[in-house]
Amino acid sequence: MVIFKHVKDVKEYIAMQKKAARTVGFVPTMGALHEGHISLIDTAKAESSLVICSIFVNPTQFNDKEDFEKYPVSTEQDIEMLVNAGCDVLFLPSVAEMYPGGTDKIKEYDFGYLETVLEGAQRPGHFRGVGQVVGRLLEIVEPEYLYLGQKDFQQCMVITRLAELTGLRDLKVVICPTMREADGLAMSSRNRRLTDPQRAIAAIIYQCLVSIESKQGNTPFNVVRKECEDLMTAKGFVVEYVTLADATNLKLLDNYKKDTPMVALIAAKIGEIRLIDNLLVGSRES
Numbered sequence: 010m011v012i013f014k015h016v017k018d019v020k021e022y023i024a025m026q027k028k029a030a031r032t033v034g035f036v037p038t039m040g041a042l043h044e045g046h047i048s049l050i051d052t053a054k055a056e057s058s059l060v061i062c063s064i065f066v067n068p069t070q071f072n073d074k075e076d077f078e079k080y081p082v083s084t085e086q087d088i089e090m091l092v093n094a095g096c097d098v099l100f101l102p103s104v105a106e107m108y109p110g111g112t113d114k115i116k117e118y119d120f121g122y123l124e125t126v127l128e129g130a131q132r133p134g135h136f137r138g139v140g141q142v143v144g145r146l147l148e149i150v151e152p153e154y155l156y157l158g159q160k161d162f163q164q165c166m167v168i169t170r171l172a173e174l175t176g177l178r179d180l181k182v183v184i185c186p187t188m189r190e191a192d193g194l195a196m197s198s199r200n201r202r203l204t205d206p207q208r209a210i211a212a213i214i215y216q217c218l219v220s221i222e223s224k225q226g227n228t229p230f231n232v233v234r235k236e237c238e239d240l241m242t243a244k245g246f247v248v249e250y251v252t253l254a255d256a257t258n259l260k261l262l263d264n265y266k267k268d269t270p271m272v273a274l275i276a277a278k279i280g281e282i283r284l285i286d287n288l289l290v291g292s293r294e295s
C-alpha cells in the first residue's frame with residue numbers, strides 16, 4: 010500500500026493509474042478503523058481496480074469540540090488493517106493540506122431539508138462540514154465509485170445529494186450494509202470509548218430497531234416508539250430520537266405507511282458517548 014500525505018502527490022499518482030485504465034474506488038474515513046470500514050474496502054476491491062482510503066479527522070464536521078478532541082486515533086493499527094485488506098492507497102492529509110486557505114474558506118453546499126432534521130437538527134453545522142470535506146476529497150481523488158456505510162443513513166443521503174450538487178454524474182455512490190457485533194451493536198469508531206457496563210447495554214438500540222421493524226402491522230408506531238424510549242431510558246440512555254422516516258427522502262412519518270420504503274432511526278447517548286443506528290423497515294401489508 011502506498012501512503013500519501015500531500016494532495017499534489019496523491020493526485021499525480023491517481024492520474025498515472027487512470028492512464029493505465031484503472032478505475033478508482035474510494036472509501037473516505039476518519040480512521041479508528043473497524044470491520045465495518047474493512048467491509049467497504051472489500052466491496053471496493055471487488056468492483057474497482059484501484060482502492061483508495063482516506064483517513065482524516067475533519068474538524069469542520071464536529072459541532073462538539075470535546076467530541077473532536079476525544080475522537081479515537083489509531084493510525085498505526087489502521088495502516089496494518091488496510092494493508093491486510095489489500096487497500097492500494099492511503100491518503101493521510103493534515104488539516105493544512107486539506108484546507109490550505111483555512112477552515113473558514115472552504116466551499117459550502119446547501120443540503121436544505123436534510124440539514125434540518127435528525128442528525129442535522131441535533132448536530133448543527135455537521136453536514137456542512139461533511140459536505141466540505143467530502144467535496145474536497147472528491148476533487149482530489151476523482152473516484153468512479155464512492156463507498157459509504159448505511160450506519161450513517163442521513164450522511165449517505167447528504168453525500169448522494171453532494172454528488173448531484175457538484176455535477177459528478179458519473180460518480181456511483183455505493184451504500185453498503187451496516188456491520189454489527191454479535192449482539193447487534195452497529196460497528197462504530199465511537200464504540201471503543203464505551204466502558205464495559207455501557208458496552209453491555211449498547212445493543213439495546215439495535216433491539217429497539219428490530220422491534221420497530223417487527224411490530225409493523227400490529228402496533229401503532231407511537232406505541233412502539235414509547236416502549237423503545239422507556240426501555241432505553243430505564244437502562245440509562247439519554248434518548249435523542251426514535252423515529253420512522255420515508256427512506257427515500259427522510260420525511261418523518263407518524264405511523265407505518267403502506268407501500269412506502271421506511272427506515273427506523275435512533276440516536277441516544279450513554280454517558281458521554283453518542284450512538285446512532287438505523288434499520289430499513291420492509292413495507293409489508295398491514
Ligand code: PAF
Nearest residue numbers: 037038039067139142161
Ligand atoms: O463517516 C465518516 O467517517 C465521515 O463523516 C466522513 C464521510 C469520512 C467525512 O469526514
